[in-house]
Amino acid sequence: MTAVSRTSGSEAETLALGERLGRCLRAGDAVALDGPLGAGKTVLVRGLVAGAGAVGAVRSPTFVLHAVHPGPLPVHHLDLYRLAPSLDPRTLGLDEMLETGAALVEWAERVGPDPLGWFNARCRISIVGPTARELALTGPGRLCAAWTRG
């Protein structure tokens, strides 16, 4: 596991960071996305989906719980906000999704500290100013490298 932090001054910069990371995603990657309301988790997902070459409008899946974006690497977008805390993400079919695709999971902190290791990467977004955000990524070097270059 490696770690990297980046700051973003705008929605466009968060989107660009997402695209860079999305290009490094592989089948089996399950990225936990944490951060308070309005942090820009869905914006980051929009970048990740575009970077992975997947298609379809990215909207908040808070109510629909799960949206899939088809592509060479199918990207699954999940949201645990409305779900009971400490829920086993496998009940949402996470294992099946990861066989052929990647999963991006908003409000992942709701499942707790993840002792069983459902996620292989985690990005925590902190609000540091009206449009400024800090994005702290931990995960395999292959993913962190997306943000260490340039």
Place this chain on the structure above:
Amino acid sequence: MSLLAIETSCDETAAAVVGPDLSIHSSIVASQAAAHAAYGGVVPELAARMHLERIAEVTAAALAAAPGGWGGITGVAVTRGPGLAGCLLVGTAYADALAGARGLPVVGVSHMAGHVWAAQLADPALRPPFVALVVSGGHTELIHVEAPGAVRLLGATRDDAVGEAFDKVARLLGLPYPGGPAIDVSARTGNPARHRLPRPILPDFGFSFSGLKTAVRYLLDDLRVGDQPLATTAQADVAASFQAAAVDTLCTQLEAAIEYTGAPRAIIVGGVASNRSLREEAARRCRGLAELTIPPPALCTDNAAMVGAAGWEIVRRRGFDDGPLSVDPGLASYI
């Protein structure tokens, strides 16, 4: 002869009997909300299991309250998507089994089409062409129903649905879940002009409510002193200002869609259509522009009568389905 309609896509187990003239002979809704609240959120497996436990009694109650019981039923309509896969499977499997045992045909219905055709339950004279504003926890879309079976998506939210914005703002304000009704009530005593919040009007009839949610968050950061909760009057002012911005945005895009399509009629459907401020403001702004129908609140939130109405629309247009139904959790169709 009536349709027996079944709805299990989310956390309401519902059954209804709807006549061909769209009269509602019975409509039973059993909510799971309290059960999920005990866990602090939705538990998908629990939702499917509770549908399974309740569907027989809910269906029996709907049939018992309808004239003629089974004798008055000509077919079964059931929601096949969008929704939770496990929940949808309970409804479609039950509908298939009932229909098979009784020798009746079945028709699979989109939950979204159900919301749209709920308007015809409120006004049986409603016919295309019309514009529909579909507003719920998961959807904010403007569609043009040009003719039977011909539906064009005019625009949709780019991020959060409006119902989601209501829920998340309610949580920021410390109001109880579900947030929509809580904000509706709190806003009644607040000043909607107290805070000016963003009203993004996107091209192509698009919506964006994520920025409004974030603006409320920053407003609360400014208003709060330390960890003290907001006074009730201040809370009501924020609720009213947020609601005014959301409702204004929805009405502005609805007016634009009516003008663009030239449709003589418009409807507002989905759970958020039960919001009192939206109902009043839309009625005022559509006057002289288009004839507006908003179903009563009980037909805006999830129910099975709307599935019966959409079922009749499909059966008249193309008949019943052949063979067992498949579920489609990501179904995005209005027809």
